[in-house]
Amino acid sequence: MIRALRQLAIVLGIALLPALISGAVQLKWNAEVPSKKDEVTIAMVHNNWSDHVLWVDARTRAKYDHAHIPEAVLLNEDEWNSLVAKFLDAWDPDVPVVVYCDGGSCDASHAIADRMRSELKIEKVYVLKGGWGAWSGK
Amino acid sequence: MVGKIIVLLLRLAVAAVFLYAGVMKIWDFRHGQSATPDFTLAIQHFEILRNPDLPVLLAVYLPWLEVTAAITLFVKRLALGAATAVTVMSVVFLGAIGSAWARGLDISCGCFGKDEVSIPYSSMMLRDGILLAAAVVLLVWEARRNRALIPNSKAESLS
Numbered sequence: 417m418i419r420a421l422r423q424l425a426i427v428l429g430i431a432l433l434p435a436l437i438s439g440a441v442q443l444k445w446n447a448e449v450p451s452k453k454d455e456v457t458i459a460m461v462h463n464n465w466s467d468h469v470l471w472v473d474a475r476t477r478a479k480y481d482h483a484h485i486p487e488a489v490l491l492n493e494d495e496w497n498s499l500v501a502k503f504l505d506a507w508d509p510d511v512p513v514v515v516y517c518d519g520g521s522c523d524a525s526h527a528i529a530d531r532m533r534s535e536l537k538i539e540k541v542y543v544l545k546g547g548w549g550a551w552s553g554k
Numbered sequence: 555m556v557g558k559i560i561v562l563l564l565r566l567a568v569a570a571v572f573l574y575a576g577v578m579k580i581w582d583f584r585h586g587q588s589a590t591p592d593f594t595l596a597i598q599h600f601e602i603l604r605n606p607d608l609p610v611l612l613a614v615y616l617p618w619l620e621v622t623a624a625i626t627l628f629v630k631r632l633a634l635g636a637a638t639a640v641t642v643m644s645v646v647f648l649g650a651i652g653s654a655w656a657r658g659l660d661i662s663c664g665c666f667g668k669d670e671v672s673i674p675y676s677s678m679m680l681r682d683g684i685l686l687a688a689a690v691v692l693l694v695w696e697a698r699r700n701r702a703l704i705p706n707s708k709a710e711s712l713s
Contacts, residue, residue, distance in 0.1 A: 432618075
């Protein structure tokens, strides 16, 4: 038993070394690792859905008018009631919805994604990790 | 002799499965990029780990543990530890899949990377059950082999 545990500890330790190196390298590309359950990265949107998603801009209208992801639909908390119909017109049940806000620590995208799930009963809703910053800086 | 051949075949099969599973979780060969983000998402979909950092840490570490265990199954001095590791991992995988099945989650297990063929829960349980059985056979075999070595080493140290 002790021998098994000792050998197991060695095996676990050997695995730790490449894992630490791999983890350190990937920390440099932190934006590539989603940290929340419903988050996706730009690479995942590209690889999983060939960029065929409905982008939803959860930022303010001013920021949306200034610049947004091509074909993104505006839907934010402040104008939810007036914008939701336009969003539903653009929505296709077979196409995943990816919501973004400014990036960094903004919560608007998660709030909009939560409302889509609870009020509109849409299941395929994701949040872009890094938000607009990840897109504009890509 | 027959027993040795069977154990060798089991060792090769278990090592091949774990090596393949580990490598596919480390690197996405189709897209030429790290497979960690997708494996992180796969772990998150199980909704077992509440701490948001744990799926990321597990996604980085677990594939390397699978690869290391697969290789050290062939290292005599570490084979018992490796057999213990693959047995424990098999139990954990079975438990996670069983739990997801019981909760009715519609997810892919992420066991062999993103491109794995989606199969029903019953098939996943059967596959991992077979893997666990093979791992247990290896564990028992290695435990016996190590037990048999103890008197020899004691005798050597006395002489």
